[in-house]
Each structure stands twice: as C-alpha cells, then as structure tokens.
Amino acid sequence: MADQRITGTSIRLDGVVKRYRGQEKPAVERLDLDIEAGDIVAFVGPSGCGKTTTLKMINRLIEPTEGRILIGDRDVTDENPDRLRQSIGYVIQSGGLFPHWSVAKNVGAIPRVLGWSRAKIAERTEYLLELVGLDPGTYADRLPRDMSGGQQQRVGVARALAADPPVLLMDEPFGAVDPLTRVRLQDSLLSIQQELGKTIVLVTHDFQEATKLGDKVLILSEGGRIEQYATPSEILANPATPFVEEFVGSGATLAQLTLTRVRDVDYEQVVTASVGENAEEVAARARAAGHDWIVVVDGRGRPRAWPTLAEIATKPQISDYIDARLPVVSESSTLNDALDSMLAASQGGVLVTDGRGVMRGALRIDTVMAVIRAHTAEVRSDDEEPSYISHEEDHHQEGS
Template identity: 50%
Template sequence: MAEASGATIELEQLTKRYPGSAEPAVDGVSMEIGAGETVIFVGPSGCGKSTTLKMINRLIEPTSGRIRIGGEDVTHMDPVKLRRKIGYAIQSSGLFPHMTVAENIALVPRMVGWSRARVRDRVEEMLDLVGLDPREFRGRYPRQLSGGQQQRVGVARALAADPPVLLMDEPFGAVDPITRDHLQDELIRLQHELHKTIVFVTHDFDEAIKLGDRIAVLRERSHIAQFDTPEAILTNPADDFVSGFVGAGAALKRLNLTRVRDVGVADFPTVRLDDPLQSIFDRLREATTTNELLLLDRRGRPYKWLRRGDLMRAKGSLARAGTLVGDTVTRDATLRDALEAVLTDSSGRVAVTGRRGEFTGVVDMETLLNSVHELLEEDRLAALEHRHDLEELRAPQTRAEQEGADHEPGERA
C-alpha cells in the first residue's frame, strides 16, 4: 500500500493561557514546517515545548491562534477526528496493557472503519516496518516486551492509519542509552522510507542534532530563540542562550550530522555458528589479511569476534571461544554512535547491521578518526574565513578612525 507523504504545518500566533496564571504557558508561537520535514523542539524544562506540540493535535486546546495542516484550518475541527489523522507517540510507548501488540496497532485503523482484512495486513506491515517479526510479536502483551520493543510498537501504532503528520513527545526518554541510539536510528530509517512530517520534542540537544532537519530552540513560553538547521545552529548560534544548548565541543557534536552510510563500510570475513568447527578453524589459520573472523549466529547477526588461538585455548568449543560482540550500529547511526561503540569494544571496529540485526559490514577506528580530522579541519577553515570577514568589515571603520586621528584638535575634517 502506498504511504501518504507528509503535510505542511503552519502555526499562527498560537497561545495558551491557563486560568490563574499571570503569564501564558505558550505565547504567540508562529512557524511553518514543510511537508516531510523533521522538526525538533528543544528547550529547558517548563518552556512550553510539550504544550506547543499537544496544541497541534488539540490534546491541549489553544487559547488563541490558528493551526493549519496541509493548508486546512484545523483550529475548530472536531478534535477526535483531527487526532485520528495525526500519529502520536509518547514516552514509555503508552500502549494499552490489556491489548495485544496487534490490537494496539489496529486501534485507530478500526476506529476509522478499515476492513478486517485491511487491518490485519496493516498490522503485519507495520510490525515488519519497525523490525519486529509479526509471527513472534503480534500476539504478545506489552508486559512481555522490552522497553525498546514497546517503543517500536508505539511508533507502529502511531503510523498504523497512515497519517501525514507524526507528533513525538520525548518518545525515547525512558529507555537505556544503547536502546535509545538504536531507536533513533530506526526513526531515521523509517523517515527515509515514509517521508512523514514529524514534530519531535526532546530536552537532549544531541538527539535534536541527530534527528532534526531543523531545530527550534525555545525559550520560556515557547519563544523561538533560533529555528534553523543543526549545522547552522552548531556553527552560528544566534545568542548566548542558544550557545548554552550547543555546549562545549561543537566540532565533535557535528559527528551527529554524518551517518555511517556516508563513510566506508568495509567487508569483513565471517563464519556462522552452524558451520563445521574444522572449517572455522581452517579459515582462521589460512586468513592472510586478518587474524580475526566475525562469528554470526544462525540469523546472520554478529555474535563473537574469533581470533587465532581462540579455538585452541577453548579446546575447540565455540561456547568458550572468542569475545562477544559488545555493540553494533546501523547504517543510519551517526559517526558519534560508531565512535562510542568502537571505543567500548576492544576489537578496534564496530559491526554494522541491517534492519533485522543482520551483519552488513564493519567501520573501523581509522575511518572514524579520518572523518573527525576532516570535520575539525573544516571548522578550522571556517573560523579563519569568519575572522577574515570580520577584519574586512572592521577595515573601513579603522581607516576612518585613523584619518580622524591625523587631524589636529579643532581642525575641520
């Protein structure tokens, strides 16, 4: 089934006042978000970013202002009908615990009147899309899933009725850092396939850099401090408030702008868990370019790094041989993710995997360091150019001051 592409979102002087409050929670927010664009709201706690997000689907009713989606004014539309046209994913997934995975995903398509067969096919399609085997997961309950699996199902449910807009309110904030990195990569991959319009709230600026086409840095009451691309904000923050969010190490933060797929993903010799032991031993002994192999499990996923001598020391048993693969990255992971994975793994490289965890190649430390050096050099040249531009701007003023100093006191210039 063809997916609906994203829709434009226009906010016009959107304001929220709560009774008894001297100041509005959100004060006159205006912005335009392009169809298929991922925009991140980032700002301090209590600045109104979640309130602004929830006014888009009218979970919170605006006090004043207008909302247009795809050119249609939805400010006074039936809010229930509006929400059925907008996907919504929140922290801790928000799945109904008494419903199976399939029932959770099917909820909105059933509400809007899809046929049973179409709903069943859509559930299978969405589970496959988020990298979960439908046969394994459709009948499970949320309590039987890990935190990362629950979040994947939450995203599948939000996308099930094929909405053009997806709102995400700190959806990955409650999971561990490694799972969070993988969920972020999954969202990037999904967006490449689906081209939805995504509005995403986070307090984590690194997450904003990684995910956003543009970032809206919000002050109190959702006043926009800067609304620009991640690269523009990193290299040219609008003021001290934005600089505080960028923090130290802007050059290294730019590693979040480059993906593993953009650098050299290399082949690496592999063997499988069900290969005969003697053939694994022979490959290790005969290898000329490396003294190491990657052992894949029966599903083709990275399992262990095997080095010469491992099988001998482990007396020929794969159970005791080699070193478990500590972490992997996908092609949509950032270079920062890959660098962190390499630094925590003694192998000097990280395995790159596909959507179901299958091995696709490796990225090594040399490749990553070369990329870091290139980014640092780009920043050095940009700083020199900026300094030169400032000197050019100051030159006429300096000449004028010098000419003024050449005149005697009281002499007409």
C-alpha cells in the same frame, strides 16, 4: 530527500498563542512556524520554553488560545479533536501501550476504530512490526509486560503508524530507555523515515538527539519564542543569538560528530558465515580476505556473533551463539554513536548494519578518531570570534 518517497504533509502554526488561566505570562506568546512535508523537526529548549505545549497543540491535546493550525491545506483548529487525533500518530515516553492487550491488538487499535477489516489490520500489523524490527511471529501475541522498554517503545511507534497518518508527533519518545537502546531506537526511527517519509515533530531535551534526528531543529526560549529554526549544521556553524550560543555551549564539538553518519565514512567489508557452515572453509575465506575474525549471521543476514578464527577453530562447524554485547550500529548512526558503542563493549570497532539490521561491514576506531581530529582542528581554526547575530537581525532568520 530527492530520492525519498514523501507521504507526510506540511504543518503551519499561524500566530499560535497559549495562555493558562491564572498565569501572568503566556506559555507560548506568539508562534509562527512552517514545517515542510517529509521533514523531521526536533523541538528543543530549556524547561518552560513551551516545546511540549506546542507539540500538543498540533493535535489539540492542548487547545490554542489564539491562532490557526494548518495540516496541509486543512485548518484543523475547529475540527472535531477526536477525529483529528485519529489522523495523527502520537508517541509518548514508554510507549503508552494498553497493558492487558497483546502487541497485535495495541497496534491495531486505531484501524479498528476506523472500521478496517480484520485482514487489512492483520496485514498492516505484520508489516509494521517487521518495520520496527520485531518479528511478528515472536511478538504479536505478547503482552507489554513481557517485553523490554525498548521493545515496548518500538510497538508504540508501530501503533502510531498503524492508520498510515501523514504526521507523527513524538514527545520525549526515547527518554525512558538506557543509552544503548536509545541509540538503536533513534536509528530505527531514521530507517523508518527513509522508507515512509512522514512529517515528524519530536520533542527532546537532548540537543545531540535533536541534531542527530532533525532535518531542522527549533530552539525555543521561555514563552515559546523562536531563537533559531534551521538545519543542525547551520545552528552549529552560525548560532543566531547569544541564547543559542549559550544553549549549544560546550556540546558543540560533540554535536559536530552527530552531523557525520557512519555511511559517510569508509568502513571495511566483512567475511560472514552462517550457523552450521564448515569452520575450516570459513576460516580459509577470512584469511584470503586478510581477516583474523568473521561475523556469524542469521538467516536474514543479521549479525549474531563476532568470533576470531582461533575461536571458530575449536569446532568443526560454525556454532549457534548470540553475543549479547555485540557492538552494532546502523549506517544512519552517527560517529558519536559508534564511538559510544565501541567504548561500552571495550572493542576497537563496531559492526555496521543497514536499516533492517543486515550486515554491511565494520568500522574501526582509528577511522572515527581521524574524523574527530579533523573536526577539532576545524573548530580551533574557526574559534576566533562570536558567530551569533544581533536580536535586531532576528527577523531575517527563517521561521522567526
């Protein structure tokens, strides 16, 4: 992240314990954890491991029984909890929007509480809606009920970022949407993070999502015990305990595909055309490039359709048609995402866009399959002996 602007701040949990009255065992026994500024850290583990409890203790929706929580140099354990939450972004499943407020009013909720001027709130709202991929002119005045689940979740992210907080907490943020929308929301989050450099803590039950999004992954077992806290590649290559090896389990091979991004492999250039262009001239450009298809883009360079030359030859001009099943992934998508998109659309490839949805190229299935074969061969060659270390050596693991 050397070339990334970081606006987030570090988080430290120092001996944090949570006990609930009437329960014999603590929900979180004793947690010591350091999260670096600008990192995305994904909390993952089985039900009852304390991941959501730990997340909510950071903004004190749940009060810790013991220990200290530091955000940057501030010990926030005894701060006014309402003021603390106003300085931390928080995203829950389904967005958690106020149903009778417009999108713009939802996004501006915290800035209004903080006393921002109307002009500043309007400017910030427009910027954030653009950032999460929603046209302000189209969506600012809509009510949540008039939007899809994925669009509502994007508004939830925009609202959480409205007051420019250094820390963003996300509790199963993409769990209530369909798989395709989930992938697009994940990609959107990675794009936003590349631009803003916040410190993001995310709870998920999906290990593949954790390895895709997390700069580091925290694997917890019952009682909030740290089993491993490391980068996704370190966890997959060297699970620290038998618990981690079993938890990762048979998903390790697929998870390896989440370590390779679309931007890391070769994808081909495409010939684009705008609505209204002369079809014969566009076809000539495509043939000169050796293609029998083109990509129709809108005024911002975002893909709308992927017709063949035979299809565009039926009309003198490129027509305005939106293909709702267009297979599109971003450069930050994983190869696993790309393969899923191809299979869902019954296509032999996908279109590749940048973080703002602008066309960058096309990725073919044979490229993805070549990487899968290479990963499979590597896993087979390394699959000779257990790679976990003993519990006695746990104290050498980072963060434990």
